[in-house]
Each structure stands twice: as C-alpha cells, then as structure tokens.
Amino acid sequence: MEKLILYNTLTRKKELFVPIHKDHVGMYVCGPTVYGHAHLGHARPAITFDLLFRYLLHIGYKVRYVRNITDVGHLVNDEDEGEDKVAKKAKVEELEPMEIVQIYTNSYRKNMSQLNVLPPSIEPVASGHIIEQIEAIKKIIGSGFAYEKNGSVYFDVEAYALKHAYGILSGRKIEDLYTNTRDLDGQSEKKSGLDFALWKSAQPEHIMRWPSPWGSGFPGWHTECTAMSTKYLGETFDIHGGGLDLLFPHHEAEVAQGMACFGHSTVNYWIHNNMITINGQKMGKSLGNFIQLDEFFNGTHPLLEKAYHPMTIRFFILQAHYRSPLDFSNEALQAAEKGFERLMNAMALLPGLKTATESTIDVEKLRNDCYEALNDDLNSSILIATLFDGSRMINAVNDGKATVTALDLTKLQQLFSDMVNDVLGLKSQDSSMNAGGNELFGQMVELLLSLRQEAKMKKDWATSDQIRDRLIALGFEIKDTKEGADWKLKN
RNA sequence: GGUCGGUUGGCCGAGUGGCUAGGCAGCGGUCUGCAAAACCGUGUACGGCGGUUCGAAUCCGCCAUCGACCUCCA
Numbered sequence A: 001m002e003k004l005i006l007y008n009t010l011t012r013k014k015e016l017f018v019p020i021h022k023d024h025v026g027m028y029v030c031g032p033t034v035y036g037h038a039h040l041g042h043a044r045p046a047i048t049f050d051l052l053f054r055y056l057l058h059i060g061y062k063v064r065y066v067r068n069i070t071d072v073g074h075l076v077n078d079e080d081e082g083e084d085k086v087a088k089k090a091k092v093e094e095l096e097p098m099e100i101v102q103i104y105t106n107s108y109r110k111n112m113s114q115l116n117v118l119p120p121s122i123e124p125v126a127s128g129h130i131i132e133q134i135e136a137i138k139k140i141i142g143s144g145f146a147y148e149k150n151g152s153v154y155f156d157v158e159a160y161a162l163k164h165a166y167g168i169l170s171g172r173k174i175e176d177l178y179t180n181t182r183d184l185d186g187q188s189e190k191k192s193g194l195d196f197a198l199w200k201s202a203q204p205e206h207i208m209r210w211p212s213p214w215g216s217g218f219p220g221w222h223t224e225c226t227a228m229s230t231k232y233l234g235e236t237f238d239i240h241g242g243g244l245d246l247l248f249p250h251h252e253a254e255v256a257q258g259m260a261c262f263g264h265s266t267v268n269y270w271i272h273n274n275m276i277t278i279n280g281q282k283m284g285k286s287l288g289n290f291i292q293l294d295e296f297f298n299g300t301h302p303l304l305e306k307a308y309h310p311m312t313i314r315f316f317i318l319q320a321h322y323r324s325p326l327d328f329s330n331e332a333l334q335a336a337e338k339g340f341e342r343l344m345n346a347m348a349l350l351p352g353l354k355t356a357t358e359s360t361i362d363v364e365k366l367r368n369d370c371y372e373a374l375n376d377d378l379n380s381s382i383l384i385a386t387l388f389d390g391s392r393m394i395n396a397v398n399d400g401k402a403t404v405t406a407l408d409l410t411k412l413q414q415l416f417s418d419m420v421n422d423v424l425g426l427k428s429q430d431s432s433m434n435a436g437g438n439e440l441f442g443q444m445v446e447l448l449l450s451l452r453q454e455a456k457m458k459k460d461w462a463t464s465d466q467i468r469d470r471l472i473a474l475g476f477e478i479k480d481t482k483e484g485a486d487w488k489l490k491n
Numbered sequence B: 001g002g003u004c005g006g007u008u009g010g011c012c013g014a015g016u017g018g019c020u021a022g023g024c025a026g027c028g029g030u031c032u033g034c035a036a037a038a039c040c041g042u043g044u045a046c047g048g049c050g051g052u053u054c055g056a057a058u059c060c061g062c063c064a065u066c067g068a069c070c071u072c073c074a
Helices: A040-058 A086-094 A097-114 A124-144 A157-163 A172-182 A219-232 A244-262 A295-299 A310-318 A332-352 A363-375 A380-398 A406-423 A439-457 A462-474
Strands: A005-008 A011-014 A022-027 A062-067 A146-149 A153-155 A194-200 A216-217 A237-243 A267-273 A276-278 A324-327 A478-481 A484-489
Touching: A005 A267, A022 A040, A022 A097, A022 A219, A040 A062, A040 A097, A040 A172, A040 A237, A040 A267, A040 A276, A040 A295, A040 A310, A040 A406, A062 A219, A062 A380, A086 A097, A097 A295, A124 A146, A124 A153, A124 A194, A124 A216, A124 A219, A153 A244, A157 A244, A194 A219, A216 A219, A219 A237, A219 A244, A237 A244, A237 A324, A276 A478, A295 A310, A310 A380, A324 A332, A332 A380, A363 A380, A363 A406, A380 A406, A439 A462, A439 A484, A462 A478
Parallel strands: A022 A062, A022 A237, A237 A267, A276 A324
Antiparallel strands: A005 A011, A146 A153, A153 A194, A194 A216, A478 A484
16 A cells, blocks of 8 residues: 555644544545635635545545535624625525525535546435434533534633634634634624634524524534534544635634544644635635636636636646645636647557657656656646656657557557546546537538548649638647547537 | 735746756758648756855745635625
8 A cells, every 4th residue: 555645634744644443534624605606716726635535545445435515503703793605695586495495505515526536435415314313412401512502502612722622623722812803702602702603593484494403593614514423433533624814713623523522633633725815815705716626627707818618627626636725717727738648648558659668758757757746646737747747658658759568558548648637637628529429410511521632632732721720710629640630529 | 904825938837956847839950742731959047135055946044925724604
C-alpha cells in the first residue's frame, strides 16, 4: 500500500495516513445546504474529496464515503432573524420546503455527475436523521454540556471548556472568542454568546418541525453531522473533510459535540480545502458573487466570455493544490481548457504508437513521480505537471524522436488510464456527435468534408476552401490531419 | 481589533537552503496548396528592508499588502 501523507488541520502537520481498520477507510464530508443551485465554490470540496476518494480506492482501500445533504437547520444570518435557509427559499419561491430540497438536491447531483464526481457511498439527509440527532442531544445533556431553555437546547461551551479544549481544531482561544462575541449578545436565552443551538424550538408558523423531549422544533445545523457521521462510520472514524469556511464554528462544534457524546474524539484526520476566489474574494452565496455551475456549462453568466465544459472546470480545480486558494478568471479557465486538450491529445495517441526493441523514455520514473505527487498530500498540481512530461514523451515517440518497447507502452497506457481517468477523474470531452446527438447531422457534415476532400484531390482550392470557411463561419472547428479532416462544434 | 494563511515571470499555478516545475499567452520553427489544428524549441520570476549562512526566492525579524474565519434564535 502506498504511503499516503495528508495534512491534518487538527495538528497543522502533514501526517502519514493510517486508517483505524486495515484496508478500510471511513470518510465524512460536509455536503451542500440545498437551497439554491450549486456554484463554482461547491465544486471545489466535491472534486477535492472525490480525488481523495478515488485515490484511496485506487491504492486498494475499501472506502465508505459519507457526504450529507443539509435540508434543515442551517439558519441564515442575523439580518434575516435566523430563518432556516430552506424555509426562506421556500417562501420566496412559494413552494413546500421539501420541494425546494428536492429541486436543488436533483440539481446538485446532476452537476456532480457532469463534473464526473463519483457518488458517495451514503448520502444522508438531515431531516431523515431527526431521531439520531435527538439521541445525540440527549447524550450531550447527559454529559452536562448542554442545557434546555424555552424548548431550545444549547451547547454549554463554558462548561465544556472546563474539561476539554474548545477551539483545538480552529486554533481559537476561548478568551479571544469571548471578547469577540460579547457585544453581539443581547438578551439571548443563551448563557453565553459562545453557546450554539443543538435544538431550536419552532414558531407556530414554522413548517419544518418535529416532536422532541423539549417540544416541537428542529435540530441545529452542527448536530446533523455529528449524528450522521458516527451513525454510519462509528464513534471514531478516519477522515472528516469540508471547506475551510466550515472550520469555525461548524467543525469546531462537531469536535465538541463528538467529545460530549462519546467522551473521546471522533475524527482522526481533519482535511480542509481552500476557497475559490473571484477577483481575490471568496466566491459564495452570502457575498452574491458566485457563478452557478450550470452557468459555466452554458456560458450564460455576464462574467463569462464563453461556456466551459465540466471537464475544463474539473481540470482547472485540479491544477491547483487543494489547500491553496484558487482565483477564477476567464483567462485562467481558457488556459486550463487548452492544457487539458493537450493532455487528451497526447493520450489519444497512445493506442497507435509504434513499439521498438528499446525504450529511450523512462516510464518507471514517470510512474514513481506520479505516485510521489499523490502521496505528498494529494498534490494534483505536481501530478498534472508530471503527466505533461509524459505527454511530451508520447509526442516524441509519435514523431519518431523517441522509442518505446511494447512492455513500456503497456505500462504507459496503464499509467495514463490510472492517473487521468481513475484518479483525477478526467475524461475526454464529448466531441462532434454531442451536438444534439443526431447521427444524421454528423453524417451531413462528413458528407461536406468528403466533398471538400475530393475538391482538394483535384486541387480545386477555391471549392475546398469555401467549404471549410463556410463551415467555420457556421461555428464548426475543422482540423486537417494525416487521416483526413476532423470536425467539432465550437462551444 | 483577534486568529490563521497568502504575496512567485504577461496570466494561472507548483516547489525548494545551492540542481529546468507545469500549463496558457508571446516569440521562433516543423508540417501544410494556403490556413487552422497539432507538434518541437524558447523565458532564470519569487512583495520591501534587514539578519543568519560559503550560499536564501526558500530559515529568522520587521514593514507593506491581500484574503479567510471570528456563529444561529440578535
């Protein structure tokens, strides 16, 4: 088994990954709150942990990957008087909250599939685990770290901090938290501004409500992840992932809740992806500067110069290391698009390469470099650079400037298939036929191109150029190769 | 204000105490009837000022600058 090193936010160090159970990995990642379409920011954690999931599978682990859907309990901010995000959206769109949840869950899954993100092993929803959350809250109350007030239950951070370290994950000191939150605290029912809700009493008009020992209400946002992760992965599991923006308070609360429920920590490796920025600022719903994934795919957002294929988005994200911020721009995206094409072009040459009795290229070193990059905290950036080195080798063999043995070629093909398709999850962009999926349409274009070929044979350049230029004017891309002309629709 | 993290060539983006990251663009070339596409070649950059060192962009200090987080029923 490969020696995988991962950066653990908890220790702020790169650590050798050792799972609790040999050959098995349990991984939990915070999924979306489904009250709107997924945007570019959502793609980053999804792709980051998809890469981790894929690599763990590739090196032989059996992985149980749990990614939740938050459909209740995530409150909007102060300005909206703490409405539930889903409930608020439901009001705006005049739909049942569960219709909102369904619409955006479907949309999210569609986008993830377009990005070639593998579905997780289990995708639990918060509203489907109310009983588990109530049980968890009871345990926390039993351990003395929560209190009930007017039908709501709050986590008692002060009481907890007397026995455990509150803030170990996010690196916050509790004294600092006090000075920073005190003035926000009015005549709240909370004992302290640091306390967070485990269960909220519901107002009569609130639709999403469930009975509980403390009255009718709904769970707090942080509770679902503790309840669902430990339900499916056990009281202690290997990996918990999510965006860096969730580090505090969400994940810190999870650490405390887990400790309060079980008396020990529940997560061994905390892994966080960095944010995608737009003009240097975090892209997010709360800032209103986000671009939806669908808008990227069809090019409709005013900030976009053109439509971008899902694989371009995926490649763009994978070209940066997951712990670095990544800045969006049309220029960067188009560079990614070109680079990705270059990689795919080289890969397409592999099956047709001629073999020789000797290799002048070092496939073994290339292979080692790939694994070294992945093992070093999933350095997809280095991996991709290494694959570009491989592309140059492939092109050199294709041009007759280098040679490869049959055995090495098999290894090289395997390596590219493993790294590009399986681990990075990249696949060739659908070509020509995708323009409506109409076979007849494709045949008509082929017909025109064969007429052009005939004209070329007769050196009738006027006709052949006219066919080419008019097709280009209609939005086609025509590429002449040794085997004939290729075409596709420009996007 | 507090905590943490950035600042790399025209753009994106890795990495490192001394050895070419990579991609895109640009430039030059190969191929081609022309073009496009493709392929090949090409750039010695690391915010500023000090310090440590034989040697720093990489370590330390200060400064500048940018960003993330600092929670809900307020």
